[in-house]
Amino acid sequence: MIDILSRMIRTGIVTETLPPPNAPSPLVEGLQRDLRKILGRALCIRHVDAGSCNGCELEIQALNNPYYNLEGIGIKFVASPRHADLLLVTGPVSANMEEALKRTLEAVPDPKLVVAVGDCGSCGGVFGSNYANRGAVANVIPVHRTVAGCPPNPAAILEAIRSVFVEA
Amino acid sequence: MVSRGSAINWVINMTMDLSGQATQELWSNLPCMHIKVGALRWHQDAEALQAAGGRLLTLWGADDRDRDGRFRIYAVYLLKEGVAVFEHAMDQGAKPTYPSLAEIFPCALHMERAVHDLVGIASMEPDHRGWLRHGGWPQTVFPLRRDFDGKTQFSNDSQPYEFVQVEGDGVHEIAVGPVHAGTIEPGHFRFSVVGEKVLRLEERLGYTHKGVSKRFEEMSQLEGHRLAARLSGDSAVAFSWAYCAALEAITQTNCPPRAANLRALAVEHERLANHLGDLGALGNDAGFAFGLTQFSRMKEDLLRVNTSAFGARYLFDFVQPGGVAADLPEDAPRLLEAHYRMLEEGVSCLRSIYDSHAGLQDRFREAGVLKQELAERLGAIGLAGRASGVPVDLRVDYPCSPYDRLEPRLVTQSTGDVAARVQVRFDEIFESLRLCRMLLEDSASGPIHTDCPFAAPGRLGLGLIEAWRGPVVIALESGPDGTIRRCHAHDPSWQNWPLLEYAILGNIVPDFPLINKSFNLSYSGHDG
Numbered sequence: 183m184i185d186i187l188s189r190m191i192r193t194g195i196v197t198e199t200l201p202p203p204n205a206p207s208p209l210v211e212g213l214q215r216d217l218r219k220i221l222g223r224a225l226c227i228r229h230v231d232a233g234s235c236n237g238c239e240l241e242i243q244a245l246n247n248p249y250y251n252l253e254g255i256g257i258k259f260v261a262s263p264r265h266a267d268l269l270l271v272t273g274p275v276s277a278n279m280e281e282a283l284k285r286t287l288e289a290v291p292d293p294k295l296v297v298a299v300g301d302c303g304s305c306g307g308v309f310g311s312n313y314a315n316r317g318a319v320a321n322v323i324p325v326h327r328t329v330a331g332c333p334p335n336p337a338a339i340l341e342a343i344r345s346v347f348v349e350a
Numbered sequence: 351m352v353s354r355g356s357a358i359n360w361v362i363n364m365t366m367d368l369s370g371q372a373t374q375e376l377w378s379n380l381p382c383m384h385i386k387v388g389a390l391r392w393h394q395d396a397e398a399l400q401a402a403g404g405r406l407l408t409l410w411g412a413d414d415r416d417r418d419g420r421f422r423i424y425a426v427y428l429l430k431e432g433v434a435v436f437e438h439a440m441d442q443g444a445k446p447t448y449p450s451l452a453e454i455f456p457c458a459l460h461m462e463r464a465v466h467d468l469v470g471i472a473s474m475e476p477d478h479r480g481w482l483r484h485g486g487w488p489q490t491v492f493p494l495r496r497d498f499d500g501k502t503q504f505s506n507d508s509q510p511y512e513f514v515q516v517e518g519d520g521v522h523e524i525a526v527g528p529v530h531a532g533t534i535e536p537g538h539f540r541f542s543v544v545g546e547k548v549l550r551l552e553e554r555l556g557y558t559h560k561g562v563s564k565r566f567e568e569m570s571q572l573e574g575h576r577l578a579a580r581l582s583g584d585s586a587v588a589f590s591w592a593y594c595a596a597l598e599a600i601t602q603t604n605c606p607p608r609a610a611n612l613r614a615l616a617v618e619h620e621r622l623a624n625h626l627g628d629l630g631a632l633g634n635d636a637g638f639a640f641g642l643t644q645f646s647r648m649k650e651d652l653l654r655v656n657t658s659a660f661g662a663r664y665l666f667d668f669v670q671p672g673g674v675a676a677d678l679p680e681d682a683p684r685l686l687e688a689h690y691r692m693l694e695e696g697v698s699c700l701r702s703i704y705d706s707h708a709g710l711q712d713r714f715r716e717a718g719v720l721k722q723e724l725a726e727r728l729g730a731i732g733l734a735g736r737a738s739g740v741p742v743d744l745r746v747d748y749p750c751s752p753y754d755r756l757e758p759r760l761v762t763q764s765t766g767d768v769a770a771r772v773q774v775r776f777d778e779i780f781e782s783l784r785l786c787r788m789l790l791e792d793s794a795s796g797p798i799h800t801d802c803p804f805a806a807p808g809r810l811g812l813g814l815i816e817a818w819r820g821p822v823v824i825a826l827e828s829g830p831d832g833t834i835r836r837c838h839a840h841d842p843s844w845q846n847w848p849l850l851e852y853a854i855l856g857n858i859v860p861d862f863p864l865i866n867k868s869f870n871l872s873y874s875g876h877d878g
Contacts, residue, residue: 185699185702185703185706186640186703189640189644189699189700189703190640193644193647196647229532229533230529230536231529231533231534231535231536231558231873232536233536233557233558233559233560233874234535234558234583234874235580235581235582235583235874236535236582236583236584236872236873236874237580237583237584237586237664237666238583239533239534239535239583240583240584240627240664241663241664242533243533243627243646244646244649244650244653246646247643247646247647247649247650248643248646248647248650249647249650259532259533261531261532262531263529273558274560276486276557276558276559276560276877277484277485277486277487277504277506277559278482278484278485278486278556278557278558278559279528279536279557279558280486280506281506281508282528282529282536282557286529307580308565308576308577308580309560309561309562309565309577309580310565311501311503312500312501312502312503312561312564312565313486313487313491313493313498313500313501313502313503313504313561313564314486314487314493314559314560314561314564315560315561316503332580332666333583333664335663
């Protein structure tokens with residue numbers, strides 16, 4: 183126990199405001215404010231991998247590390263689409279995931295928002311559309327916002343989540 | 351090209367009596383032989399190789415009807431002395447078939463089903479349920495045939511999948527996936543349970559099949575590495591390196607020593623990042639959130655150091671044909687050394703916390719046990735294999751440049767439980783840090799890139815690299831004018847997914863996430 187506590191104290195709090203100083207207003211604070219205004223409480227996200235290479239997942243997972251500390255600002259990844267406000271979809275929508283993606287969207291209560299993450303989700307990426315892929319997520323379900331990048335970094339994903347609410 | 355000496359002799363001795371059959375060296379970054387056999391020998395040699403301790407690495411089919419009217423099936427074996435590629439050209443007939451290897455190498459079963467879905471050649475094995483084909487394209491369409499246009503789209507027509515039923519008092523099924531309760535990839539697990547105890551697990555994969563092999567055929571040889579890097583995002587460096595190794599072998603391009611060093615440095619960073627992430631997630635799955643916080647912080651630190659040293663958090667396009675994209679900036683060695691010191695201190699501290707935490711060890715030990723004998727029989731490979739005492743690591747067994755100078759140490763454990771897979775990760779982190787330091791100290795300066803020409807048409811080359819999960823393979827066959835005729839990519843998850851079906855037996859359902867995480871296999875790399 184002593185080891186654990188001493189490690190915690192030595193590590194300190196590493197959560198940071200994003201992006202670094204040159205931006206006009208700290209992203210995390212702005213995000214928190216916007217979300218509170220719109221939602222009143224918090225935001226629940228359901229992630230769906232629709233054929234991604236797993237690169238985008240790694241960066242989405244990074245949002246939960248102490249630097250970005252997503253839960254600390256009231257954003258939570260949930261286990262069921264029925265608990266979600268927003269779907270975060272990755273991948274060039276493989277034919278084998280098309281049905282599962284549509285059903286997941288159906289299960290999200292209205293009003294529902296969709297953010298397509300990564301080059302694949304935005305436009306099909308390096309895989310494109312072919313016999314096995316439908317290409318962009320927007321080819322399969324309505325998309326409110328896309329984040330380019332292969333993979334996009336966590337700050338870019340965070341910014342997309344914020345802006346989808348500002349625009350919505 | 352690597353000098354081949356004993357490997358050649360060994361394989362030739364073994365296949366001595368193949369009268370008139372061609373045996374020759376194959377272009378590769380490892381010692382590699384190419385043997386053409388008929389249907390009988392296809393099966394017999396597999397038996398002989400299995401008896402001699404050989405392992406089946408990968409299997410793929412090719413449609414060569416435009417060339418000589420035949421379909422071909424290839425098998426790659428890992429032997430003590432090197433790699434052997436067996437090729438069997440099927441006689442023309444209404445339905446091309448070949449003898450199944452699944453009885454000899456159980457891991458061949460899924461691969462054979464995938465070959466059938468894509469190329470339409472069937473093994474003589476009775477299980478013909480679609481593996482990669484779920485209904486996204488008709489049963490009569492085989493995407494990797496040359497007369498099929500890859501851009502064709504079909505509407506989904508999915509049929510129910512027949513899982514094996516378990517019957518008995520109180521037995522019920524739990525269906526999980528393809529959409530999982532977390533930020534992870536899609537796949538389906540069907541558990542048959544009594545109470546909480548798992549009687550049987552059947553996996554169904556293929557959800558992320560993206561038609562990668564067909565996509566390769568639309569690309570130039572000099573851009574294929576970009577696609578290879580995206581087979582499995584967590585093994586981007588290893589896959590792009592394997593692709594480049596195959597291309598450099600068939601074009602006889604020598605990657606400059608400095609570039610080889612940087613490739614190895616990048617692949618070791620990839621190993622470190624994944625191991626750090628997994629150790630955190632394993633702690634979390636056992637109810638120890640402190641572990642996740644600490645390890646995910648260290649992983650983020652490493653990714654940020656990657657940005658300073660390599661220019662990106664994840665090194666998708668760092669390895670390129672003929673070398674690497676960029677050299678390290680001048681201050682990188684100092685920065686990296688400081689980071690390694692910090693990482694070493696942090697991981698040592700957390701290891702002693704993990705090792706002495708009773709609650710954590712209680713969850714880790716004797717969970718998801720895979721004994722060595724079963725692991726060997728099933729063809730376990732890579733990290734999961736080493737945790738069950740299967741001593742295979744390409745970096746150690748067949749060191750290609752720069753590993754030949756580094757003398758990597760093999761890390762194994764014998765218990766085959768979650769705890770063993772955790773320990774292998776800890777040990778490999780320290781070993782990777784040692785290798786990274788040696789790579790930094792190695793002052794080899796010089797060019798980081800050399801021009802890679804197009805390969806002459808009809809050449810087959812193999813690239814094999816030990817990724818953090820295990821060996822990845824790229825088999826590349828060149829077409830005319832810098833095109834790719836056929837490219838097959840293989841992730842070690844093909845071997846290791848079936849292990850999970852055994853490791854979970856007798857465990858309770860709530861331990862599945864922990865056991866699954868301890869293997870952390872790739873869906874995308876497997877589905878292609």
